Amino acid sequence: MHHPQASLSAREREVAALAVADVPSREIGGQLLLSTRTVDNHLQRVYTKLGITSRQDLANVIAPPPRPGPRPGRLGTFRPGDRRVELVEECPAFRVVTDSDVA
Structure with a gap:
C-alpha cells in the first residue's frame, strides 16, 4: 500500500510534522531557520501532494509525533483524541491506541 507521505x-515531512503538532508557521520557521513564507509554501505543496486543503485535513492524514508519556507497562493520563503506539509484549508488533480503546 502506498503511504501518503x-x-x-x-x-x-519535517514542516508537516510540526504543523500537525500545532506549531505556528512563524515558530516552524524559527526552528528550521526558514522564513514564514517558505514554511507556508512548503505546507501548500504538502496539501497539494496529499489532496487536502488545510492543517485540519493534514492532522487527519499525518499522525503527530509521539508526546513524552509514561514508561511502557504503566498507566498514565490518556485524554480523548490522544494517540500513541505501544509495543505489544506478547507479540513483537505495534498497535495504535485511541480513546475508544480506553473507554
Missing part, C-alpha cells in the same frame, strides 16, 4: 520531501 511517500511523495513528500524530507523538508516537507
